[in-house]
Amino acid sequence: MSSNDCIFCKIIAGDAPAYKVFEDADVTAFLDIFPWAKGHTLVVPKNHWPNIFDIPDDDAAAVMRAVRKIAPALRDTLQADGLNLLQSNGSAAWQTVDHFHMHLIPRWAGDSLVPPGHSAPGDHEAIEATAKKLSQQLSD
Ligand code: 5GP
Numbered sequence: 234m235s236s237n238d239c240i241f242c243k244i245i246a247g248d249a250p251a252y253k254v255f256e257d258a259d260v261t262a263f264l265d266i267f268p269w270a271k272g273h274t275l276v277v278p279k280n281h282w283p284n285i286f287d288i289p290d291d292d293a294a295a296v297m298r299a300v301r302k303i304a305p306a307l308r309d310t311l312q313a314d315g316l317n318l319l320q321s322n323g324s325a326a327w328q329t330v331d332h333f334h335m336h337l338i339p340r341w342a343g344d345s346l347v348p349p350g351h352s353a354p355g356d357h358e359a360i361e362a363t364a365k366k367l368s369q370q371l372s373d
Pocket residue numbers: 240251252263264265266267268275320321327328329330331
């Protein structure tokens with residue numbers, strides 16, 4: 234399943250260039266050409282699912298299997314100190330390519346990346362209310 238106007242579908246099909254680093258029956262991985270860091274890698278299912286709300290369990294599992302294989306290889310190849318996984322869904326959440334993908338972003342102690350948000354002590358009543366609503370939804 235693919236989409237004609239999707240750059241990642243074109244890369245998967247070999248119709249657009251990419252620095253591919255891994256492929257199996259279900260996923261392709263290639264380097265991001267606008268990287269946040271050296272070695273920034275994208276893992277994508279070969280099927281075109283827009284986001285986490287659409288992707289079926291088997292393709293999601295295949296992506297995570299590949300991530301688990303590529304992460305230590307990236308760390309060892311680039312002597313990274315750590316690695317962020319980032320996965321965005323919807324433009325409100327920064328998604329710019331509507332083909333599900335996982336970012337692997339190698340990190341080094343003292344590098345220039347900064348957290349995208351900031352944390353502060355939460356309102357426990359509000360947290361508890363959200364937990365109740367969500368757990369109810371999940372048990373329906
Ligand atoms: P998103 O913002 O949707 O989470 O991530 C999309 C990513 O795809 C971005 O990091 C962007 O740099 C990358 N990207 C966009 N177009 C291309 C392309 O043609 N080739 C590659 N390799 N990466 C791309």
